[in-house]
Amino acid sequence: MITVLNADGQELTPCLLHRAWREVNRARAVWIDEQTIQLLYNPFLFREYRNVALKRDRYQCLWCGCPATTVDHIVPSSKGGSDLPRNLLASCSECNSKRGNRSAFSYLKEKVDAAPHRIKLCYRIIKATYRSTTKLKIIS
Ligand SMILES: [Zn+2]
Numbered sequence: 495m496i497t498v499l500n501a502d503g504q505e506l507t508p509c510l511l512h513r514a515w516r517e518v519n520r521a522r523a524v525w526i527d528e529q530t531i532q533l534l535y536n537p538f539l540f541r542e543y544r545n546v547a548l549k550r551d552r553y554q555c556l557w558c559g560c561p562a563t564t565v566d567h568i569v570p571s572s573k574g575g576s577d578l579p580r581n582l583l584a585s586c587s588e589c590n591s592k593r594g595n596r597s598a599f600s601y602l603k604e605k606v607d608a609a610p611h612r613i614k615l616c617y618r619i620i621k622a623t624y625r626s627t628t629k630l631k632i633i634s
Pocket of ligand 1: 555556557558559560585586587588589590
Protein backbone atom coordinates (compact mmCIF):
# COMPACT_ATOMS: atom_id res chain seq x y z
CA MET A 495 0.00 0.00 0.00
CA ILE A 496 1.10 3.54 -0.75
CA THR A 497 0.66 6.34 1.78
CA VAL A 498 -1.33 9.23 0.33
CA LEU A 499 -0.91 12.79 1.57
CA ASN A 500 -3.35 15.56 0.82
CA ALA A 501 -2.15 18.80 -0.77
CA ASP A 502 -1.77 20.25 2.75
CA GLY A 503 0.20 17.25 4.05
CA GLN A 504 -2.69 15.55 5.88
CA GLU A 505 -2.62 11.73 5.61
CA LEU A 506 -5.48 10.17 3.65
CA THR A 507 -6.59 6.57 3.07
CA PRO A 508 -3.66 4.59 1.55
CA CYS A 509 -4.03 3.33 -2.01
CA LEU A 510 -2.67 0.55 -4.21
CA LEU A 511 0.50 1.08 -6.23
CA HIS A 512 -1.20 1.18 -9.64
CA ARG A 513 -3.61 3.88 -8.42
CA ALA A 514 -0.69 5.91 -7.10
CA TRP A 515 1.04 5.67 -10.49
CA ARG A 516 -2.16 6.70 -12.26
CA GLU A 517 -2.43 9.86 -10.15
CA VAL A 518 1.24 10.69 -10.78
CA ASN A 519 0.93 10.01 -14.54
CA ARG A 520 -2.05 12.34 -14.70
CA ALA A 521 0.05 15.05 -13.05
CA ARG A 522 -2.30 14.97 -10.07
CA ALA A 523 0.30 13.80 -7.53
CA VAL A 524 4.05 13.56 -6.95
CA TRP A 525 6.23 10.91 -5.30
CA ILE A 526 7.64 11.96 -1.91
CA ASP A 527 9.51 8.65 -1.43
CA GLU A 528 8.98 5.04 -2.67
CA GLN A 529 6.07 4.56 -0.24
CA THR A 530 4.37 7.96 -0.33
CA ILE A 531 2.66 10.25 -2.81
CA GLN A 532 1.36 13.74 -2.22
CA LEU A 533 -1.71 14.90 -4.09
CA LEU A 534 -1.53 18.23 -5.90
CA TYR A 535 -5.25 18.78 -5.41
CA ASN A 536 -7.66 18.46 -2.53
CA PRO A 537 -9.94 15.44 -3.09
CA PHE A 538 -12.52 16.81 -0.64
CA LEU A 539 -12.77 20.04 -2.58
CA PHE A 540 -12.86 18.13 -5.87
CA ARG A 541 -15.88 16.13 -4.68
CA GLU A 542 -17.58 19.41 -3.85
CA TYR A 543 -16.65 21.03 -7.20
CA ARG A 544 -17.88 17.92 -8.99
CA ASN A 545 -21.26 18.16 -7.29
CA VAL A 546 -21.50 21.87 -8.06
CA ALA A 547 -20.80 21.20 -11.76
CA LEU A 548 -23.28 18.31 -11.96
CA LYS A 549 -26.01 20.34 -10.30
CA ARG A 550 -25.31 23.39 -12.50
CA ASP A 551 -25.63 21.23 -15.64
CA ARG A 552 -28.79 19.58 -14.25
CA TYR A 553 -27.17 16.11 -14.17
CA GLN A 554 -27.39 16.00 -17.94
CA CYS A 555 -24.45 15.14 -20.20
CA LEU A 556 -23.67 18.29 -22.19
CA TRP A 557 -22.24 16.20 -25.03
CA CYS A 558 -25.22 13.93 -25.70
CA GLY A 559 -28.06 14.78 -23.29
CA CYS A 560 -27.99 11.44 -21.42
CA PRO A 561 -28.08 11.43 -17.61
CA ALA A 562 -24.65 12.50 -16.35
CA THR A 563 -22.88 10.64 -13.57
CA THR A 564 -19.34 11.94 -14.07
CA VAL A 565 -17.60 15.22 -14.81
CA ASP A 566 -15.28 15.82 -17.74
CA HIS A 567 -12.33 18.23 -17.51
CA ILE A 568 -12.50 20.69 -20.43
CA VAL A 569 -8.75 21.28 -20.22
CA PRO A 570 -7.43 17.88 -19.00
CA SER A 571 -5.67 17.84 -15.61
CA SER A 572 -2.60 16.40 -17.37
CA LYS A 573 -2.41 19.66 -19.36
CA GLY A 574 -2.77 21.86 -16.32
CA GLY A 575 -6.57 22.14 -16.32
CA SER A 576 -7.98 23.01 -12.93
CA ASP A 577 -10.55 21.11 -10.87
CA LEU A 578 -12.70 24.22 -10.48
CA PRO A 579 -16.30 23.93 -11.69
CA ARG A 580 -15.64 26.28 -14.62
CA ASN A 581 -13.28 23.65 -16.08
CA LEU A 582 -15.77 20.82 -15.52
CA LEU A 583 -18.68 19.61 -17.65
CA ALA A 584 -21.40 17.21 -16.60
CA SER A 585 -20.81 14.11 -18.71
CA CYS A 586 -22.08 10.55 -19.02
CA SER A 587 -19.41 7.91 -18.50
CA GLU A 588 -19.61 6.91 -22.16
CA CYS A 589 -18.76 10.39 -23.50
CA ASN A 590 -16.12 10.79 -20.81
CA SER A 591 -14.27 7.63 -21.82
CA LYS A 592 -14.87 8.12 -25.58
CA ARG A 593 -13.29 11.55 -25.44
CA GLY A 594 -10.28 10.18 -23.57
CA ASN A 595 -7.32 12.51 -23.99
CA ARG A 596 -8.64 14.40 -26.99
CA SER A 597 -9.20 18.12 -26.71
CA ALA A 598 -12.73 19.25 -25.96
CA PHE A 599 -12.89 20.97 -29.36
CA SER A 600 -12.06 17.86 -31.34
CA TYR A 601 -14.69 15.85 -29.46
CA LEU A 602 -17.20 18.65 -30.02
CA LYS A 603 -16.55 18.49 -33.76
CA GLU A 604 -17.43 14.80 -33.74
CA LYS A 605 -20.51 15.33 -31.55
CA VAL A 606 -21.77 18.61 -32.94
CA ASP A 607 -24.86 17.26 -34.71
CA ALA A 608 -25.94 15.21 -31.71
CA ALA A 609 -25.07 17.70 -28.96
CA PRO A 610 -28.25 19.25 -27.61
CA HIS A 611 -26.32 22.02 -25.85
CA ARG A 612 -23.73 22.88 -28.49
CA ILE A 613 -23.94 26.66 -27.98
CA LYS A 614 -23.53 26.28 -24.23
CA LEU A 615 -20.72 23.76 -24.78
CA CYS A 616 -18.88 26.03 -27.19
CA TYR A 617 -19.13 28.93 -24.79
CA ARG A 618 -17.90 26.85 -21.84
CA ILE A 619 -15.00 25.37 -23.80
CA ILE A 620 -13.84 28.75 -25.07
CA LYS A 621 -14.09 30.25 -21.60
CA ALA A 622 -12.19 27.43 -19.87
CA THR A 623 -9.53 27.18 -22.61
CA TYR A 624 -8.98 30.90 -22.77
CA ARG A 625 -8.56 31.18 -19.00
CA SER A 626 -6.10 28.32 -18.91
CA THR A 627 -3.93 29.63 -21.79
CA THR A 628 -3.86 33.14 -20.34
CA LYS A 629 -2.67 31.68 -17.06
CA LEU A 630 0.08 29.71 -18.83
CA LYS A 631 1.24 32.81 -20.70
CA ILE A 632 1.60 34.74 -17.47
CA ILE A 633 3.70 31.95 -15.94
CA SER A 634 6.03 31.67 -18.96
ZN1 LIG B 1 -22.83 11.73 -23.10
